[in-house]
Amino acid sequence: MIEALIFDLDGLLVDSEYVYQKGWIVAAKNLDIELSMEQTQKWNGIGLTGIQEILLKSVLSSKREFELLVEELDKYIETHLHEIKLKPYALEVLTKAKEQNLKLGLASSSFRRQATNILKPHGLHDFFDSIVTGDEVVRMKPDPEVYLKSIENLKVNVDRVFAIEDSIIGGTAATKAQLKVFLIPDQSLSNKYSIKEKSQVDIIQGASIILCKWFFPTVNCF
Template identity: 30%
Template structure:
């Protein structure tokens, strides 16, 4: 039997909140200022990254006449303006969090999102008090796929990485969790399911409602 876990660390976008379509729409609106389109071939490099890191990629690949920090700031204004009334939890998110808390799991969040956005979304979702540790993209020197955010989340939870499991929707996030020494469940969504790189996860599940049964059947939680 595998060693039981003591903590679960969630990604945010695409795992707990259905935000990726809004994020892509904000980027598309931004690059249209220069009569550009966001190429579909670029998306695998963007999902899971911090805003500033995604901005660097987009500015370079599309040849935009702005600095990455300016692009990030202006795109962020478009994105945040689109959130009111449009923030939706992913199916099964609240039920999974409730079920894990009932089983005594310590819960953390390790997201590439910046602190202002993360705080706003957690309040909108009714999850402001759900996590014992929250790590945002502002808290680390390197964003995903670097392991920094997951290492910091485990440290703040007071649990060894080996006793934590991450829940991710994108290959870059899976890579970050595994590099940090966490186990990982991948739950791809409509935007990420076609991407390569999920083989590094311990399992790939069709939805959040399958997570608890899988953990129980594999002896990872009581």
């Protein structure tokens, strides 16, 4: 019997990826760094540590430059939080899950302050029994650490937990934590996952329909 669900945040519960991508572009421009939307679109689910590694191999020469870039990004996000909207049925799914007495965890690559600033205005924060963010782990997704900490916090057996993710990187992290994964790709992004990429993840097939029937049994789930 399933006792808990662990959710990703960005791109799954909230439509935030475009705001982050635009934020990186604006931040880079403010510092005279060349960065394209095509580059930022490949960062879905990576987290700041992973992005730092990518940029240090390409357009940045020091970690200090990256710190300045993140500071500019934070300024942009702070002033554009109003553009981050809930994904369709996010609130309804969390509500139904709580009605079924499921424990809920959040495993996000976003840092705690950013996650809180998104969760609270949308009324999502108090749904979660555990919140683990990118600044609270040593290794980011696709490493399983954020999921392993979430499972530990929820105090449930790994075979009684499902993960819900929008990215292959996040799904890989969950799979490495021995979780089965509902993979619901972010429809706001243009990138599509190949069969080879999907093979890295222990995917529950037909995720959207299964979740629809689970939480909304009276609805015609196409």
